[in-house]
Amino acid sequence: MRPHSPLTPPRARRRMAGALSAALLCTAGLTAGPAAARTAEAAAGAGPAAAPARGPASPHAPRLPDGLAKTPPMGFNNWNSTHCRADFNEAMIKGIADLFVEKGLKAAGYEYVNLDDCWAEPERDANGKLVPNAARFPNGIKAVADYVHSKGLKFGIYTSAGTRTCAQAMPGALGHEYSDARQFADWGVDYLKYDNCNNQGVDAKQRYITMRDALKATGRPIVYSICEWGENKPWEWAADVGHLWRTTGDISDVWESMLTIFKANAPLARYAGPGHWNDPDMLEVGNGGMTDTEYRSHFSLWSMMAAPLLIGTDLRKATPATYEILANREVLAVDQDALGKQAEVLASEGGRWVLSKPLAGGDRAVALFNESDRPQRIATTAKDAGLPQAGGYRLRDLWKHRDTHTGGEIAATVPARGTLVYRVSADRQWPQYPPAVETGIARDPAPVEIGTEARLGTLTRNLGQAPALDVKIGLKGPQGWRVEPVTPTEDAALPPGRTLATAWKFAPPAGAKPGAYELTLTTDYRSPRGQRVTDALAVPVYAVVPPPAGTSYASDLTPVTATNGWGPVERDMSVGGPQAGDGVPLRIGGVPFAKGLGAHAPSDITYYTGGRCSTFAAQVGVDDETGDRGSVSFEVWADGQRVADSGKLTGTDPAKTVSASVAGAGTVRLVVLDGGDGVQFDHADWADARFSC
Template sequence: MRPHTPLTTRRARRRVVAALSAAFLCAAGMTALPATARTGDATDTPPDAPPAAKTSAGAAASATPRLPDGLARTPPMGFNNWNSTHCGADFNEAMIKGIADIFVAKGLKAAGYEYVNLDDCWAQKERDANGKLVPDTTRFPNGIKALADYVHSKGLKFGIYTSAGTRTCAQAMPGALGHEYSDAQQFADWGVDYLKYDNCNNQGVDAKKRYITMRDALKATGRPIVYSICEWGENKPWEWAADVGHLWRTTGDISDVWDSMVSIFKVNAPLAPYAGPGHWNDPDMLEVGNGGMTDTEYRSHFSLWSMMAAPLLIGTDLRKASQATFDILDNKEVIALDQDPLGKQAQVLKSEGGRWVLSKPLANGDRAVALFNETDRPQRIGTTAKEAGLPQASGYRLRDLWKHEDTHTAGEIAGTVPAHGTLVYRVSADRQWPQYPPALDSGADGVDPVEVGSEARIATLTRNLGRTPARDVEVELKGPQGWRVEPVTPTGTHVLPPGKELATAWKISPLAGTKPGPYELTFTTDYRSPRGQRVTQTLAVPVHAVQAPPAGTSYASDLTWVTATNGYGPVERDRSVGGPQAGDGTPISIGGVPFAKGLGAHAPSEITYYTGGQCASFAAQVGVDDETADQGTVTFEVWADGQRVAESGKLTGKDPAKAVSAAVSGANTVRLVVQDAGDGFFYDHADWADAKFTC
């Protein structure tokens, strides 16, 4: 379960619905299923199993159908509607047909996407008199078989959804528990090619038993159907499901927010040894294009999923998608990593300070290397060809899979990676490396906040990673219109030999009247290879214009912070953190006491203010917001120029607000930090209520 207000995610609803369903059945004196469907080992069969299946139920385990069966030799690619529609009115026959049409028209089919899959809410709430599933006639007036036929007519494949329980996760339709053979045959008769089998309302039946039974039911139909196990990683399916399903969820549901995507990546990444052709780790569907992340973050999402050999199921309504979304989803060079026939999931080589290095072996002997920056500031991240697993060579070809450009390196693979960004290279021990320009690693040292009306310094560095010299190297730094940016040291060199660097110092001054907030400088490096090829590299350098708070007392929520990070959703002004989107919180309330002003945060959180040595003190009433229903445990800390000057001690959702004050005289920056109190950061909605600076 992710950190959230109770019942704000589908995963939470699943757990509660399962518990309520079981409680209802017990209270009513009913049993959910015949005993043979609820107890026993994996050889038990449900009452709807055909005679042949019942006869062989007691056979040795070795006689049970097993995978691999030739399906999903590479991770499945396609579409699933859930992330964009849930059970909304947009989920209908017209949408699914429209997606199939777009797959063909926009080249996604050619790029490898083939499955068009339905999620929950496609059926009526009850079965018919014969125990069969009935499509929702409002959503699908022509039925499921007609829709599958349409998808097939486009040269694509069709997928469907149900749950290994008595009801599906949205309570919208009957689950398959006790009806596995009947439902599987119905799916096969409709022409289904892919089944997502969820985990709700399972009545406590052993997970292996539930999923093995449906595997056998699908096998009994004789139709090749890719089988997606969606039990959220609760029973470690990577340890037992390689001969049960073709892919298995390793985590809870993804959300269209940065912290959700990163947390899921961190769970799935260590499971590389369990993935391979016909059996894949599934970190859930893609959120690319749904609007909750930036394009830079979506490129990281797509890059990491491809490096992890994850199924690539588009989760956005492509009828409304931007060209930027199509450009990400249609990056064939990144897709090729995901679909590489060797079928290896990337290994994590390094992970320190939010800097990640992943390496993925490829069938032709190349290595894919991803440099991922989890932090909110640019970071230099690097490794070597040797560390990535490549053989010794005099030089290596570096193919940038997002820029679609080639350079070469003597062995170092490095770059300055934007905040929340990912660089992805295909690295080859290529004897033709001299034909490519040398790779130059360009970046800027961390830029401190720049006070409006004053001058700051910044240093840039350009280093030659190649075997050959870079010639006529020139660098340029530009600021927003009206800003003064001037070099202090040389900005060019006729020759930059291998392994050498060009360091340049600059002074910058914001335009008078500049409003406090984030801005970008543009750092450009231009050079020529020994063969005369011109190369231009551009890097965005973030900088923050700041101004000390005015004299007197100011609420923190009325001031502009320098940076703000949060464990869930954005930091909110004068509201609780609420959920994953900005503005979805409620008025701040701690221990039943409302506060009109303050900051809504969620552990782990850090909010930095520039005080410029002008403030004497900071004070706030702190605690866990009432929206968590007495859950959550946190600690609050105040830091002034790197020194902790106040802390709250452990506070829980049952505690009243606690007064925290700190002397911050002379400090240039003040950081407001919230930490998890040691029991996990679920429900850690932390308020800095009535937070004030006195300056």
């Protein structure tokens, strides 16, 4: 719930917040049982009417009011975009409600407008009631709820199953469950997010069951979102407690965070269904920390996983591209499908993922997800996706909003960090659609030295049951680049199953700057019925210069690629946090280093050496900024061969010398892995890193 810290990830902070002593628990007048919690609530001034006497709840009690959350909840929550800043206020929430209507989000299915932490004053009133923050909500919470309801939308609120909320900004509900639930109902609350901070060690199941019973006692239908970060495996017990449960720690607006959460939530498909959903946390789409391609993957994967879709960006500032992603009704239909199935992972190897989600009516949603930093071919079949045998299949591309057909193969070259989503049908009308044609590259192009020429092979294959006619292949480079075909680029007819292979040569101009560029590969063809289809694929290429003769520090060279588990790779400073340049001088085991790279597991930094370097060496270790925490290992790879491995290093270890022969290698990769215990505090330094060339 709180902003990320480079030193203390939110999940770790929350654990510390909940691990207070038994003495503090006694001081607070709390025990582990719901009856005792209600007694404490009455003593705090909630009054007998707000806390009717009841026996302990059965762990197998019916779910909260039947009929709620038949599909994953969709709406908005302010936390990811505002945290506790002053711009989280009544005007913002009303503005979001207005935009839901004006921008078509309500019509697309979004209905909840939810408050997160910091909406209340720091202390309760003399009667033990929660008090809306006067500066943020001068007209009170009910007035805001009434406004949201006037738009035909629903209203949600936040509190924590502890003595304080996660931002420490307001009182939690522990010991006040019945009073708080009654307040929420009286205000017109339709959705409660119930967090896990400052829980005083009280049993998680009991804390969440107590609030479940308190919500039921109000008689108002309230969707109940359990936010205990997956620490007690709520997917195994919470289906009779709440409507959705967090399966992971907090998401942040970086690719690695989204990817880690996806990988944790994806295996839990069997626990999800109508009225009880796995929740991998709110959407970051539009907050600026990822590209639109990455945001489309984020949105696609959450929809495939039947996840709740709570918009986490300030829609008053959102770009047209953000609205286009959030309002894609065809992808939303996958998330909201009445069957309520979460996608199963069919394959995951080498960063290539295939997911299949059964849909009501017999169709399947199939996602091809490429987690890597280069385009990759990903393939499956209609049979493997769970569809019956058929003469042909309709492929509906849910991002391009286009129909083609296939004889059974579902394959594409998926852009780096991209996701393609298809709705696949065993449709007898498949002949009316154009054949699906797959276009990609034969292999990743090697880095090309500026002023020299390189070669590239492209492949175009017909996956359909009818010929692709008048096929034309094109390749275009940035301005000033020379791109020429070596072999024919056209075919009058490409029969089913046949491939057109084309060779190209290209060269960056002599004055080009080193770095990443894109070639655009296009395919144009028509179907036997005359339908014209055009596709484009971005092919990343890297223009490089060889390292100079002598010894060069890695931080003074330009890497070909650099990926990092937290924030960007930093030059001559630690990784710090999510923003560039927010680190501190490198220091390992108390020893400072003026030069080097600040990284964070998992990390992969590739340099072009062009066969001109003989050795690489560095002093490696966990940066002192972690406070002796963290555990990592460092590896050096030369042209795909591992040539050095530091072994596991922790925050208590001094710097270790790593050196390797890289003679003859065209590229050298510097890799950081976690030490086998997750990536918290894994700030890893390549100190004094240098090449001899």
